[in-house]
Amino acid sequence: MTSTLIDNIGELVTCDGPPDDPLGVRSAAAVVIQDTEIAWIGPRAVAPEADERIDALGAAVLPGFVDSHAHLVFAGDRAAEFAARMAGETYSAGGIGTTVRATREADDQELRSTVARLVAELIGAGSTTFEIKSGYGLTVDDEQRSVRIAGEFTPEVTFLGAHVTPTEFAHDRAAYVDLVTGAMLDACAPHSRWVDVFCDRGAFDADESRQVLSAGRRAGLGLRVHANQLQAGPGVSLAVELSAASADHCTHLSAGDVDALAASAGLAEPTVATLLPGAEFSTRSTYPDARALLDAGALVALATDCNPGSSYTTSMPFCIALAVREMHMTVAEAVLAATVGGATALRRQDVGRLRIGGRADMVMLDAPSHIHLAYRPGVNLVAGVWRAGRRVIGRVR
Numbered sequence: 001m002t003s004t005l006i007d008n009i010g011e012l013v014t015c016d017g018p019p020d021d022p023l024g025v026r027s028a029a030a031v032v033i034q035d036t037e038i039a040w041i042g043p044r045a046v047a048p049e050a051d052e053r054i055d056a057l058g059a060a061v062l063p064g065f066v067d068s069h070a071h072l073v074f075a076g077d078r079a080a081e082f083a084a085r086m087a088g089e090t091y092s093a094g095g096i097g098t099t100v101r102a103t104r105e106a107d108d109q110e111l112r113s114t115v116a117r118l119v120a121e122l123i124g125a126g127s128t129t130f131e132i133k134s135g136y137g138l139t140v141d142d143e144q145r146s147v148r149i150a151g152e153f154t155p156e157v158t159f160l161g162a163h164v165t166p167t168e169f170a171h172d173r174a175a176y177v178d179l180v181t182g183a184m185l186d187a188c189a190p191h192s193r194w195v196d197v198f199c200d201r202g203a204f205d206a207d208e209s210r211q212v213l214s215a216g217r218r219a220g221l222g223l224r225v226h227a228n229q230l231q232a233g234p235g236v237s238l239a240v241e242l243s244a245a246s247a248d249h250c251t252h253l254s255a256g257d258v259d260a261l262a263a264s265a266g267l268a269e270p271t272v273a274t275l276l277p278g279a280e281f282s283t284r285s286t287y288p289d290a291r292a293l294l295d296a297g298a299l300v301a302l303a304t305d306c307n308p309g310s311s312y313t314t315s316m317p318f319c320i321a322l323a324v325r326e327m328h329m330t331v332a333e334a335v336l337a338a339t340v341g342g343a344t345a346l347r348r349q350d351v352g353r354l355r356i357g358g359r360a361d362m363v364m365l366d367a368p369s370h371i372h373l374a375y376r377p378g379v380n381l382v383a384g385v386w387r388a389g390r391r392v393i394g395r396v397r
């Protein structure tokens with residue numbers, strides 16, 4: 001048993017405050033880590049002794065970010081597609097096919113090293129919990145190896161065989177849905193916690209999505225939905241109806257969608273609206289109406305949507321800055337969405353907030369307050385990261 005006192009924290013953001021102050025900021029604070037958990041939080045003046053002492057020199061400390069939406073198992077490069085889009089072409093779901101071809105040709109070690117590189121980026125940017133989806137294999141074997149490799153890096157593995165219909169099934173979509181809900185699900189479910197479906201134009205319709213989600217639930221998986229990214233549609237209402245943990249994107253919402261998400265916030269199994277502003281940034285699209293969701297009382301999370309086509313960022317601080325600048329979220333709302341919001345979207349109680357007995361997942365900034373995350377866009381302010389009590393990033397301050 002070893003203990004570490006992190007002393008002289010100028011601003012401790014717990015994300016565990018009362019309803020009228022959920023950010024729960026404390027000044028002149030200290031934290032004691034015991035093994036993997038937080039053992040003590042309080043004013044530094046009365047902090048207990050510990051085996052080791054780290055001086056935060058007045059810096060801000062927050063919960064590690066929880067990135068609940070990332071596509072990291074892939075091969076290939078789509079930089080030219082990005083450049084073409086910035087030169088005026090529009091984004092459609094079909095671009096995924098480019099990555100599918102490259103992923104199928106890659107060997108396991110190539111895929112594994114790409115995931116390892118992106119995971120290192122995520123952690124370096126302060127994310128201590130992250131979800132990883134499959135979805136670029138789209139054969140039984142390629143999807144299974146995708147979730148297997150994802151599972152080497154996180155317990156939050158999502159089977160996304162229903163990302164798009166691969167070209168070889170273009171003329172028999174029903175046969176592909178049968179495969180996804182049959183042999184592919186059987187092969188992937190043992191390695192996955194979640195099932196996801198891209199319910200949108202150019203991907204899967206409401207009936208197909210319902211089949212995928214229902215089969216996933218029967219296999220014991222939790223539900224997530226790519227919903228309403230490209231146009232208004234049935235994704236969000238389906239997610240709420242089936243008590244999915246998260247409806248992701250939420251870019252084109254009807255008033256009914258907003259009401260449904262807000263109503264679900266009070267349920268035992270709520271559906272979180274997970275906003276992915278990196279996708280709108282990288283496809284030069286209109287941002288989701290975060291204010292409508294927050295003002296209606298919906299639960300909101302922020303995630304990177306890291307993927308090679310439409311949002312190739314691993315930086316939660318960048319997404320926080322976008323949420324504040326482009327989606328009119330307050331800095332406090334954006335930080336909460338990137339921490340406890342993401343944890344709720346993954347139905348996790350042990351991460352996303354700093355509390356005694358919780359996992360010691362923390363980020364120390366090279367800045368005096370959390371506001372700098374949005375105030376200093378594009379600057380890596382992450383000076384220290386602890387995962388389950390272990391310091392994995394430690395920049396000299």
Ligand SMILES: [Zn+2]
Nearest residue numbers: 069071226305
């Ligand atoms: Zn996605």
